[in-house]
Amino acid sequence: MAPDHRHHGRMTPLTPRPTMDDVARIAGVSKKTISRFINNSPDVSAAMRARVEAAIAQLGFVPNAQARALALRRSFLVALVHDGSDRGVREAVETGMLRAMEGSELALVLLPLRRGGTAELRAFLDRHAPAGVVLLPPLSERGDLAAVCDAAGTRCIRLGHDGGDSAADGTARTAMADLVRWLLDNGHRRIGLIGGPEDSRAARQRELGYQDALASRGLNRGPWLVASGDNSFTSGMEAACLLLELSPRPTAIVACNDEMAAGALAAAAGMGIAVPGALSVAGFDDTPLATMTVPPLASVHVPWDRLGHDAVMRLAGAASAPSPETVAQARPVLRASVAPIGEAARADLAAQAAIPR
Template identity: 40%
Template sequence: MEEESSGRKPTIRTVAELAKVSLKTVSRVINNEPSVLPATRARVLQAIAELDYEPDPSARNLRSSSAFVIGLVYDNPNSYHIIGLQNGVLSACRETGFGLQIYPCDSTSPLLAEELAEFVQRSRLAGLVLTAPMSERMDLVEALEARGIRIARIIAAAQDPQDGHPCVYVDDRDAAYEITEHLIQLGHQRIGFLWGSEEHRSSSERYLGYEQALKDYGITLDRHLVVKGDYTFDDGFRGARRLLALREPPTAIFGCNDEIAAGVLAAARSVGMDVPYELSIAGFEDSPFSRQSWPALTTAKQATGDIARYAARMLIASLRNDGENAIAQQNHGFAPQLVVRGSTGPVRLRPNPRQES
């Protein structure tokens, strides 16, 4: 206990002495290996908690031939989404004794495979969690795996792609259908749709859900109500101003994420429209934008942190070759859930000028 009394950080040796076990046993508990007896594991974990001991992944990497750090690779303009991903992966790393390195990149780079391979080698990483749109580029996925780099992907897909590459898939299509259906059931027939980035499959999946809902309810798709853009507040504002300037503007607008929807809300306010009485607005993801707006935004709750945590656990389980662990053996799907808030309401029929006269 000298380290604690002297103010120095406790070491793995301190943990072993307090738990009255070998250094090897402490290492096995930290690495979550299944060979440790439950009573022994509990004693080691209690010692770790009492000492507030935190393993040093970088030092462990230098001492071992095995790597205990993984990387998170992203290219996304949505800061809240990125924070959610980071927190989810970091949670899995803390649970399993792994470290984390974060790597922002340009998903369109033709040399991305070489860049990521160099990142893995330089940082001595055990594997990568790939987020969209990199995770949806099969040429990149295959190039990384050909280099022996272990990966887990987070992708947008209505079902398990069963393409032989491990992934966590998110059913954005069905959630977008549910949002559009909600607006239709409120009486809206002219529903605008603002795209996110076309490089992200989530944009096309959400559009397909919107399109299918209109079709199922017998509403003709008006191409003038669909505007391309990116996953940003500014594109939401610009897209909404364009839609609201139409001779027959929409009575509702579905933004491909909450930042876009918040931009729509700002655009509506800029022309003096009352939300939701003159315009209903819906977003996607349930980010802080949706809860902090006024009125709060109807959206689809996407558990970004849980999704990222599962992907990281899948990668780490595969690295340990844990054949008994179901996480390592199969892909897993998540389904965002509709959250109805104050930004959507029944359609308000505009008065007929002939009737007024």
């Protein structure tokens, strides 16, 4: 039975919620001034703002988000747009975005796009009029999706995209080179790479970092030491199986994301190859998955959660929020999946080299 709000045997009327009219009356200003205050208009003076804030505190007034959305012709949704791949990056960005939204009117919605996707994105923007859109890689590399947002008047943040200069690309390329050089400095000479999608600029930059490191030691990777994946666990496992069937096989494998590196760990386990005793494995992005594998996965740390947080702050108009459009400084994080080349790996290399061709 619903409560009847009785008090001492008599009905107690519910206290009506304070309205903008009430706030305007207490503050001694017009309703339009209250609307400007709520919508963070610069036209409200500091003295007027203080009066309105005092009236709001006195009344316990809470602005109606739906009414604000109608007035602004914009909802308080922020869309995180992804292509369904690289779940670890998506979850890390989502965590950061939700942290930034705490206590605000903003709400997060996930929008997966199929290949192409411009018509689907356009329909979403027309239907929901979100406060902003955050594009995840590799979709953030696509100018056509950003153009759809521009045409709709929707703010768009392209995570991991540098807007045309080389800063973000150079950071990822350098970090991958640093990781591969650590393996080289610790005795590994046959290092395989599991690359990302061929149409991904980010994946190409990571492969270039791998090549830079080998070239700096006068080594030639050979095309047979590179296998392609699509950023998924399954593709990483399949690519690792191809690499591990080579003779002599690599003593280390570096993947262009953590999910494919986890697939490489699974492939090694299925083939009875000890990690890191006979094979070192490393990933890229340092998503939460990297600490959940056995052994924990070495990776290149990219602060995706912080980038997601900063994206929301920018969309919310926080002047102090740094731009998330350039990937922040990436750096290798060494964990138990990598080690200096061991005697087992050396012996395996020597034995395979001795097999007649």
